[in-house]
Amino acid sequence: MQGLARRGIGLLAATTRGVRSTLSLSPLPRSSAGREASTLGGEAAARKVVTVTKLLPDDAASLADELLYEDVTTSLEQDSTVAEKGEARDEAFQGETHLWQATKLVIFFQEDRSEEDILAMLSSAAATCGADFHKGDVEVADYEDTTYVNWKEAVADSFKPIVIDCDGKSIRVVPLDSDGEVAHVRPDENEDDVLDIFIQPCFAFGTGEHQTTAMCLRWLRGNQDILRATELPIVDYGAGSGILSIGALALGAGSVIATDIEEDAILAVKTNAERNGISESRLVPALIAHQDVLHGSVDAIGATDVLVANILLTPLLELEQTFARLVRPGGRVVLSGILRTQVPKIRARYSEHFEAFEEDGQDEWALLTAVRRQPN
């Protein structure tokens, strides 16, 4: 993820206050053990709050991006200090001392982690993305002892309605608070051609804010005829908050199977289905294990004409055979969570069973669709 923040993937401007849910994209669950409570309608589940101060804005954004791979939620805030950088990044200013308005990165951990563990994780993330931080500027506290007791409200507060334009038609993702009420200005219900999806902020990814989610939603909106025509459930593979499942159903799909490897995601899918008035028979969540799926021992997912998977490169590469088994000839895979530069790798792997590739892109992110070939 090196440099992505600098190229604009940072979901928040470094100097504005905001909180974001992270992508939880590893092919295997990393840290779900020991969770007791979810944030969905329950008590706040954060156990540790880590504050890293005096960061350069770029470094803070890069670190936050890198932490997308961890099971944490991050917030970028303006620091009250200035960060001094002896050597400017920009070659034109090498050797000069620069003062920056510093940024504070706040990281919410759902489980109790040791300080040593947290510092090791930060160091590794910083090394990967080339960010600098000083161990002396890291403060680890128990959630109960911090000023972030209104953490859930902060999350809801930073999650504003998002409008995704789909060729003149729009999908609007409307955030709900923990009571299921519209968190911000109630959208105008009479607006033409606007499809509202209600999402409650939670530990599962999928608010519509990320380019990959937006591209998947756009694809669903542009392919309503396919969604309407199929009698098989759509498969939302790596459902996160369930945003794509809900979108597919609202756009004409009869039913969806929403799979994920994270329990939080399954809970989020259930909650968000309820919030959107979708019955259990139309949106079926399925907790799966990546390895079981690879070995073909998962009955929860059956044949489909459309499989949408917004996950990362590595699991997508690993899952080609599985997806080839699930998607009927003539059916489609809609793949995202990959960078444009990674598309050739996916195409090469998926060419074994798929054809008619089409690529879409937003910023550095890509969406790739392909049609399941007839078996030889």
Ligand SMILES: C[S@@+](CC[C@H](N)C(=O)[O-])C[C@H]1O[C@@H](n2cnc3c(N)ncnc32)[C@H](O)[C@@H]1O
């Ligand atoms: C980027 S989020 C996408 C969420 C939502 N579908 C969206 O488009 O916003 C990826 C989701 O895939 C799940 N995931 C990651 N690896 C997976 C795997 N191997 N099998 C199933 N789900 C996986 C993660 O837990 C996460 O919820």
